[in-house]
Amino acid sequence: MxxxxxxxxxxxxxxxxxxxxxxxxxxxxxxxxxxxxxxxxTLAYAQKKGIIDSGTQDLKAGVKDxxxxxxxAPVQVILDMVRSRIGSYLRANTLLxxxxxxxxxxCAAMGSLPISILAMGGHPMCGKERSGIDSADADLYRGxxxxxxxxxxxxxxxxxxALELVTALGAVPIEMDAERHDQLVAGISxxxxxLSAAFVHTVxxxxxxxxxxxxxxxxxxxxxxxxxxxxxxxxxxxxSTNSAAIARSLALxxxxxxxxxxxxxxxxxxxxxxxxxxxxxARVMWAEQHQT
Numbered sequence: 001m002x003x004x005x006x007x008x009x010x011x012x013x014x015x016x017x018x019x020x021x022x023x024x025x026x027x028x029x030x031x032x033x034x035x036x037x038x039x040x041x042t043l044a045y046a047q048k049k050g051i052i053d054s055g056t057q058d059l060k061a062g063v064k065d066x067x068x069x070x071x072x073a074p075v076q077v078i079l080d081m082v083r084s085r086i087g088s089y090l091r092a093n094t095l096l097x098x099x100x101x102x103x104x105x106x107c108a109a110m111g112s113l114p115i116s117i118l119a120m121g122g123h124p125m126c127g128k129e130r131s132g133i134d135s136a137d138a139d140l141y142r143g144x145x146x147x148x149x150x151x152x153x154x155x156x157x158x159x160x161x162a163l164e165l166v167t168a169l170g171a172v173p174i175e176m177d178a179e180r181h182d183q184l185v186a187g188i189s190x191x192x193x194x195l196s197a198a199f200v201h202t203v204x205x206x207x208x209x210x211x212x213x214x215x216x217x218x219x220x221x222x223x224x225x226x227x228x229x230x231x232x233x234x235x236x237x238x239x240s241t242n243s244a245a246i247a248r249s250l251a252l253x254x255x256x257x258x259x260x261x262x263x264x265x266x267x268x269x270x271x272x273x274x275x276x277x278x279x280x281x282a283r284v285m286w287a288e289q290h291q292t
Contacts, residue, residue: 005164007031011066013059013081015042015052017128018099019072020136023051025169027138036062042133051136060089067091068165071098075106075237082109092116095161099124101185102241103149103178111152118158121149121178123185124171131231142170149178186245191253193235194246196227 010026011034012019023033023046035052036059037043043055056062059081063069069090071078078100090096095118100106103121110119126144128135146166150159159175166173203221207213239246256275263272 005030005068005161005168008067009034009065010068010070011036011063012052012070012072013037013062014072014074014077015039015046015055015133016072017131017133017135018124018140019070020046020051020133021138021140022070022072022099022169024136024138025141027051029168030068034062034066045133051133059085063089063094064091066094068095068097068161070165071096071100073100074234075100075102075241077237078106079109079241082106082113087113087117090114090117093118093157095120095158095165097122097162097165101189101238103147103181105241107149107151107178115153118155118161119151120154120158120162121151122162122166123147123149123181124169126171139170144171145174146171147181148173148175149181150175151178182242183245183248186242187249187252190239190242190246191249193227193230194239194250195253196225200225200228 005026006029008030009032010030012023013036015023015035015037019035019037023035026033027050032054033052035043035046035055036057037046037055038057040057043052043057046052047055063086069086071081071086073081078098082096082098086096093116096110096113097120098106099122101123103123107121110121113119124141124144124146126140128137128140146169148159148162148166163173203213203217203225260272260275262268263275
């Protein structure tokens with residue numbers, strides 16, 4: 001049987017923002033799209049809008065005939081499926097790829113799948129503030145980095161088919177090992193969330209003595225606190241599977257805070273300006289290079 005994506009049945013497990021956006025992006029690029037989701041309302045919406053061809057709440061029924069299976073569920077749910085169930089449901093030579101936000105634990109679990117399964121860890125670096133399939137966007141992945149992490153016993157066939165899938169989404173594939181991925185995203189994704197949450201807690205503490213602080217909160221508060229409004233269960237899942245890397249990033253951040261505090265307390269304006277200018281330059285350079 002040909003493994004060309006256009007001739008495949010593709011099953012997407014999890015039809016939230018990310019899974020729904022994958023379905024929309026693949027809509028005219030595969031033979032048949034199956035959606036698997038525990039929420040019947042989500043499945044009904046996806047079928048009514050033509051996002052999927054068929055849908056089911058039953059994982060085994062949804063993936064048993066697929067040549068490619070995409071796990072677009074929360075990290076802990078992905079881990080549970082990979083460790084305990086899905087390997088026995090899949091046909092030989094099925095590509096199993098996830099889009100979880102951490103990779104080391106998932107890729108380790110994939111290493112224990114039946115050898116006939118073509119497994120690959122994945123993480124698209126994109127998203128929206130709004131969740132749910134009604135926010136799905138066919139262009140969500142276009143032009144965005146899509147990290148691929150090969151688990152133990154990965155094969156060239158798994159790599160090639162994963163690259164074909166990423167290309168079909170319009171994303172830019174970046175290959176690296178799972179541990180390196182987790183350390184990098186700890187600094188650029190997980191640390192900012194925790195800092196945003198700590199910032200909101202700080203303001204909330206100030207409000208206990210002077211509630212007017214909420215009335216004065218404007219653009220700076222809005223921009224810095226945005227990540228604190230992320231789905232708590234989803235973020236707890238992510239953080240719990242990358243705790244060591246996040247702890248390292250927090251330690252590095254504490255050093256920067258301490259240096260700023262010393263400059264402030266000692267009224268060392270030159271040092272303060274040097275640190276702030278260096279941060280300014282790094283941010284501007286990143287924005288220019290990435291057209292952000």
